[in-house]
Amino acid sequence: MHSPILPIKKDDFWKYKVRVEIQPGVASESVVAVEIDKTRTFLGKVKISKDRTPVEAFDVVVPGQPVERGLVVIQEDRVMILGAYYLEQPDARLAWLKPAIPSMVAEIRPGQQMVLLTVRDGSGKRGIKIVARKSIEVPAGEYY
Numbered sequence: 761m762h763s764p765i766l767p768i769k770k771d772d773f774w775k776y777k778v779r780v781e782i783q784p785g786v787a788s789e790s791v792v793a794v795e796i797d798k799t800r801t802f803l804g805k806v807k808i809s810k811d812r813t814p815v816e817a818f819d820v821v822v823p824g825q826p827v828e829r830g831l832v833v834i835q836e837d838r839v840m841i842l843g844a845y846y847l848e849q850p851d852a853r854l855a856w857l858k859p860a861i862p863s864m865v866a867e868i869r870p871g872q873q874m875v876l877l878t879v880r881d882g883s884g885k886r887g888i889k890i891v892a893r894k895s896i897e898v899p900a901g902e903y904y
Contacts, residue, residue, distance in 0.1 A: 764836050765866045770804040798822050800830075808845075808854065815842060826852075832863065839864040869893070 805814040826848040840860040846852040874888035
């Protein structure tokens with residue numbers, strides 16, 4: 761049996777850093793790395809179009825960039841990404857993932873990696889590697 765993820769409710773949010781590495785030959789002759797601050801806020805279920813069933817969603821804010829809305833399915837032990845789009849870009853297309861891929865898994869430990877997502881034409885990849893986990897204390901108790 762898997763450990764459950766913490767319950768997520770509307771307006772819960774967390775802040776984190778993402779390290780983006782651009783491989784040699786794309787922008788320069790060496791690896792270019794940038795750290796990005798992100799804030800992810802849970803919205804609950806949202807309607808994305810008149811012909812689709814509402815889905816659970818997060819808004820992801822990066823200072824100076826359009827807000828990304830991530831569409832998800834929350835399961836007992838993981839959050840699965842269904843797709844995403846940018847709110848402030850009227851011509852932005854909704855990108856659906858088939859099948860959905862894990863975004864967060866309750867039991868993941870430092871050093872482990874999530875599923876690597878590669879764009880079909882090879883122009884980009886997205887991978888998540890857990891580098892650390894910390895205990896946090898909130899009014900409801902302490903969590904790891």
